[in-house]
Structures are given as C-alpha cells and as structure tokens.
Amino acid sequence: MIPLNLTLKTVSISSTLALGLFLSIPLAKSSFTDQTKNSIQNSLSERINQPFIGDLEQIRKRRVLRVLVSYNGTNFFHTIKGQRGLEHDLIKAYEKYLNRGPRKELYKTHVIFLTRPFNKLFDELLAGHGDLIASGLTVTKERKYAVDFTDPYIKNVQEILVANQNSPVITKLEDLSNKQIIVVANSSYIIHIEQMNQALGRLGLPSIEIIQANPILEAEDLLEMVNAGLFEYTVVDDHIAKIYQHVYNKLVLQQDIIFHHGGEIAWALNKNLPNLKHSLNNFINTYAKPGKFLGNSIYQKYYKNPFWVKTPLSLTALDETPCLQYYFEKYAEFY
Known part of the structure; x- marks a missing residue:
C-alpha cells in the first residue's frame, strides 16, 4: 500500500517530470538561458493545465495527449527504471501508433500522464483537465450517461x-x-x-x-x-x-x-469526439484487445506474472532523477 504521506508528493513530482519528459515546444538550437527554460515551462504548462476539450485534430495541433491515471501497483506506478503498468504500457504503445510513419519529431504528439485519485478522474475529464482516462475503468450504463468509452481491451x-x-x-x-x-x-x-x-x-x-x-x-x-x-x-x-x-x-x-x-474495461473520453474515439478503437482492435499479441503480452506481464506486485513501489526514484535540465537540452536537438 502506498504511504499516505508520500502519495501526493508522487503526483506533484510526476507532473513536473512530464514537463521535461514530453517537451514539445519548437526551439532554435541554442544555449539554454533561464528565460528560455521559463518560456518552455510556461507554454507547456498552459497546454497541460488549462481546460481544453477537443477532437484528435486539435490534440495533434497542441502536440500533447493528457492521460488521466490513478497510481497503483498494476496499472500505473514508478520504478527506478521509469514508469510501468498495464495502462502505461498500452498508452505508450498507442503513442507510437499515433505517431507512426515518417513524422518528424517536430510534429509528434506526446503523452503526458496526470495522476489523480480515482474518485477525481471523471470530474477532471469532464472539466477538460485531461483528454482520456486510462485507469482500469469498468464500463457501466451510469458512466455512459456522462462520458464515452472506447471498445474494451479487457473482457x-x-x-x-x-x-x-x-x-x-x-x-x-x-x-x-x-x-x-x-x-x-x-x-x-x-x-x-x-x-x-x-x-x-x-x-x-x-x-x-x-x-x-x-x-x-x-x-x-x-x-x-x-x-x-x-x-x-x-x-x-x-x-x-x-x-x-x-x-x-x-x-x-x-x-x-x-x-x-x-x-468490460475500456478507456473513457468526453462525448462527441469521433476521430479520437475512432483512432483509439483502431489501435485497440488491431493491437490491444484480447487475443492480440500486444494486449496478451502486457496483460500477462502485470496480471499473470507476480513480479511487479512483489516489487515494492518506488517513490524515491523520482527524487533521484534530475527533473528538467536534461530533458530541455535533449529535446532542443530536435528544434
């Protein structure tokens, strides 16, 4: 079980890491000044934190797909080697699917995971503070009144x-x-x-x-x-x-x-976003649904092999990782 005095720290540090890990602001190749770093942080922070609801075309223009997750030992968690979990692995595979083809780094859409308590996920989605919920959600008729669901990836x-x-x-x-x-x-x-x-x-x-x-x-x-x-x-x-x-x-x-x-377990998104839903369903039905190699292998990894549930969740890994400078410099190479 996650120590209660550390859980909120994990959420806040995760959001900070996201600013570096998925940086997507066009920049000239130059040395990093404090002003440049602040400009990058402010621009990306606005795209993450400001309310927004839009279909796939608008998400691509923003170059950020905000995925709401809850932190636990099977769907999304941190280790000394980075983020892990069934939802993490599926969403990262979808990110590759979304950016398939000869798409230059400048035009790629990057995933940012936003950790929230489970009972806040739907409120955050409906308020436009996320584009997608990936948190082992059971599809119910009550939930379908408020949000839309993809095709199931666990049945x-x-x-x-x-x-x-x-x-x-x-x-x-x-x-x-x-x-x-x-x-x-x-x-x-x-x-x-x-x-x-x-x-x-x-x-x-x-x-x-x-x-x-x-x-x-x-x-x-x-x-x-x-x-x-x-x-x-x-x-x-x-x-x-x-x-x-x-x-x-x-x-x-x-x-x-x-x-x-x-x-049935599926991802949730806001209603009336047909292109995003179509893209997600294509990915699920081609790669992630039961019987497909990707879906089967990830399910086996987290729900059949007990390795990860026997491994204590890492909360110190985030503290040991330099948060921003390395990633600013890394992504500057593309711009």
Whole structure:
C-alpha cells in the first residue's frame, strides 16, 4: 500500500517530470538561458493545465495527449527504471501508433500522464483537465450517461468478494446481510453492491453496509487492509484479486460470490469526439484487445506474472532523477 504521506508528493513530482519528459515546444538550437527554460515551462504548462476539450485534430495541433491515471501497483506506478503498468504500457504503445510513419519529431504528439485519485478522474475529464482516462475503468450504463468509452481491451471481468481468512464464510447472498464491505470510492463496485442490497430488501433482510475508502486508496490497498484483518470483506475485479493472492496469503477469493459478471474495461473520453474515439478503437482492435499479441503480452506481464506486485513501489526514484535540465537540452536537438 502506498504511504499516505508520500502519495501526493508522487503526483506533484510526476507532473513536473512530464514537463521535461514530453517537451514539445519548437526551439532554435541554442544555449539554454533561464528565460528560455521559463518560456518552455510556461507554454507547456498552459497546454497541460488549462481546460481544453477537443477532437484528435486539435490534440495533434497542441502536440500533447493528457492521460488521466490513478497510481497503483498494476496499472500505473514508478520504478527506478521509469514508469510501468498495464495502462502505461498500452498508452505508450498507442503513442507510437499515433505517431507512426515518417513524422518528424517536430510534429509528434506526446503523452503526458496526470495522476489523480480515482474518485477525481471523471470530474477532471469532464472539466477538460485531461483528454482520456486510462485507469482500469469498468464500463457501466451510469458512466455512459456522462462520458464515452472506447471498445474494451479487457473482457469477461467478474467483480468478486474477497475475504480475510478469519472472516465468517459467505456461501450465499443472504450471508452478507448486515455485513460491512469496504470498496474503492466512486467505483462500479458501489453500484453493483447497491443492486445486491435491493435484492436483500426484497427478502426482508438488512442491507450490506458499504464503506467507501479514502479517495486516495485503490483496490490493491484495500486488499492489503483485508489481508491485515482491518476489514473483513472487499469487492474487486477477479484479475486484480488473483494476482495479489501471490502477495497476501490471508486473502480468500470467493469466486462464487459475484457482484457483476461479464464486465468490460475500456478507456473513457468526453462525448462527441469521433476521430479520437475512432483512432483509439483502431489501435485497440488491431493491437490491444484480447487475443492480440500486444494486449496478451502486457496483460500477462502485470496480471499473470507476480513480479511487479512483489516489487515494492518506488517513490524515491523520482527524487533521484534530475527533473528538467536534461530533458530541455535533449529535446532542443530536435528544434
């Protein structure tokens, strides 16, 4: 689990690193003065931080694709060798796809990852503070009222009950009556537990008490808390629970207690952006959907091989990396 006193630091440093890593301002080949650096920072900072909603053509002109992510141990995280995660790897592959062909560096579109708490992702997208959400989102009809989704890149997801080994055994829905379940704030799990509560109500039984976790906590953090006995139950996607069983040996995956089955995971974007959606769908259906080599290999890397979940998340790597000067000088070579 990410130490709470360090998580916000990671977010802010990540944004600073982005200014250097994905610099895309045309410059003459010259020595870097403080004024030049400030001009670069200000111009890119405006494109990152000012509200903007536009289709692919406008994004290409801005040369920046802002991807909203949440920080966790499978989708997006930092290591001493750089950023990693299923969403990171897929989006970086899309960046290459977007810039395919003899496109000069001057005209390439660069990805910038913006880390946010999970419960802030949709608000940030709708406010124009990001172009895309890539954070293991389950497609729901409630979410589709507000945003658009790409074609899924993970299918047949089950939302299952996960218990501590010392918790009372749950064999049927009625056993959950009057029990507490902790879940990720503003997640699809809440919607589906509420549907179960309606079924309990029809049986005349007390409902499940839904505890929304601190917004900064992810499903992986809640699994650690259940493993430690701080809570008895949580609900998560089955592929997340299965990989973390390699780390937390006190978890019991109750795969017969399913809150939602056949789920689909996709990227979210604002409505009425047909060209961006078409480009993303072409990439997913050609390279990233289930059965395609890229999608299969990245899924295996993060959700079948337990190496990364057994490796502590690195928060010091960012402090050890010079933030801006190296990247200003590197990208000046192209301009």
